[in-house]
Amino acid sequence: MIARRTIAAAAAGLVLAAVALTGCSGGGGNGGGADGGETTGTLNFYTDKAAWKPDFESLNDTSGGDVDITLKTTGYSDANQYDAFIKQSFRTNKSPGLFTWHTGDSLKQLVDEGLVAETSDIWQKAIDEGWVSADLAKGYTFDGKQYCVPMNIAYWIMFYNKPIFDENGVEVPTTWDELNDVAATLKDAGVTPYYQTSILFTFQWFQHLVASTDPELYEGLTTGDVKYTDPEIVDVMNIWLDEHEKGWFSDAGSSTDPAVGLKQGDFAMINFGTFYAGNLAGAGMSADDYGMFAIPAVNPDLDKTPVAVESGPICVAESSSQRDLGLAYSEWWMSADAQTAWNKAHGDVAFNPKATVSDPALAELGTEIAGDDYQLYDRFFEAMPTEIVTVAIEQFGAFNANPGDPMPYLEKIQAVADEYWAEQE
Known part of the structure; x- marks a missing residue:
């Protein structure tokens, strides 16, 4: 899970943009990627969770069948080396189509510099479908817009x-x-x-x-x-x-x-x-x-x-040649089918209450907390x-x-x- 330090400052309040889904990419209206808008194929994915590479790639059969996208995963074991690589990639023509990052100030810095793609429409669809709690969107909201999607959560x-x-x-x-x-x-x-x-x-x-x-x-x-x-x-x-x-x-x-x-x-x-x-x-x-x-x-x-909820994001680089492909995968990732497959591979609770959770106790707890008697707030970190x-x-x-x-x-x-x-x- 997200044991290492994630950087902080919660977004105060949630103002979801009431926008319709545009095309297949699930993008936020910031313009298409350099690949001409392809939304199927092999997506280059970078993560600081190298040990999770088999879990991520085990979803390829499911994502390939559902949306015709598969991941080619590159994992880093050294967190500092990974952060430096991602930041450097934004200054090249090889910024990642999909990558894991951190919420809070670290994400805000990327948003302020226009480095990550907007995902407001993806969040709106997920909330409308009952795939995610509006409370969770707070940590992904900056100036009324959402960026990235949750990789996973922990209560x-x-x-x-x-x-x-x-x-x-x-x-x-x-x-x-x-x-x-x-x-x-x-x-x-x-x-x-x-x-x-x-x-x-x-x-x-x-x-x-x-x-x-x-x-x-x-x-x-x-x-x-x-x-x-x-x-x-x-x-x-x-x-x-x-x-x-x-x-x-x-x-x-x-x-x-x-x-x-x-x-x-x-x-x-x-x-x-x-x-x-x-x-x-x-x-x-x-x-x-x-x-x-x-x-x-x-x-x-x-x-x-x-x-308290702890959440780590999956993001798409705005300048990536695979921007639209990354956004299409991000939209699929929020779905119940995707999160059921991810939970089977990796465990823990699911941010999507419609997903099937393998552990009965975690499933019961996740359903309880996703109900009307609880409200989420961002973990202190x-x-x-x-x-x-x-x-x-x-x-x-x-x-x-x-x-x-x-x-x-x-x-x-x-x-x-x-x-x-x-x-x-």
């Missing part, structure tokens, strides 16, 4: 050890109070409720506490309208501190693989992306050993429970500017390692935020 949810829950007579919680009761019961029984770490993945509890207390508060952090030192954020951090003081979190400095830790009962729950089901399977856990649930909202008065994220994950890690008055940690984050937002004026 950040809670995994739990089923035998531990059963042995201690606790059930999957549906409210924040119930979740706290589960944590208290487990702690009283000598079981650590939650996993935590002091490196890299330190942000997820913060993002949930803020977004599920007040989604507008979280949105304000993405635009600089809310400061990390504001009283509302301090209050959220104090909820986190209170849970620390109750002993609800595992040793932040543990070197044990968290999948192994969940399996052997070092803790009962772990907040991670749905892709982590693959890690748990790799650790020897089956559907009998673990389950998953959407984390209840802190604020019971919210109409919908916020769920994607939602916040890179400079702020870098410092924030360090400070959240320091807080996990040495929990105490949250203000010193928040002040360090806000100092970087002040500098960043001042430069944007």
Whole structure:
């Protein structure tokens, strides 16, 4: 999944262009490619996920039959080398017809420079067909237009050890109070409720506490309208501190693989992306050993429970000789048939609720979250500017390692935020 750093700043709001599909290419009205508009054939595809090459090319039989397009995939294992290659290609006549990229500021930079093809009509069709949630389009929307399409998504949810829950007579919680009761019961029984770490993945509890207390508060952090030192954020951090003081979190400095830790009962729950089901399977856990649930909202008065979503895009270079071919494939990629084939090859939840998901538990969870009771928001990594994220994950890690008055940690984050937002004026 998208384990490496993706760059941030969520698009604020969604304004879909009400345009009709034009031709077969699914393009956004920015002009045709140099190939004269061919929309069938072999498409050159570049990705920084080299290990996924067999998964991508396993779809060739399906895409070849459906739209007469097959992929020729070139994979890069080194993320920095890949980014440099893609950026360099825009200055040549060999810019890629299809390539994987990152949402947030990294995508915005390409959009601002006119380097990626618009996909507004593809998104409009997908939403009209019920292939994708309008919430997901927010991270692909710039100045009211969409660019790229989602390669895949992951919902950040809670995994739990089923035998531990059963042995201690606790059930999957549906409210924040119930979740706290589960944590208290487990702690009283000598079981650590939650996993935590002091490196890299330190942000997820913060993002949930803020977004599920007040989604507008979280949105304000993405635009600089809310400061990390504001009283509302301090209050959220104090909820986190209170849970620390109750002993609800595992040793932040543990070197044990968290999948192994969940399996052997070092803790009962772990907040991670749905892709982590693959890690748990790799650790020897089956559907009998673990389950998953959407984390209840802190604020019971919210109409919908916020769920963090992580999404990585597939893009088409505007200047590519295969522009129209790439856009035709992108349109097909959004379909239920394409996403069913992709899920069979790669697993995880599907962004298209009409796709068939191979894992029954993931299928059930994906259907639930795609329903009317939940709303999606961009994961912290994607939602916040890179400079702020870098410092924030360090400070959240320091807080996990040495929990105490949250203000010193928040002040360090806000100092970087002040500098960043001042430069944007």
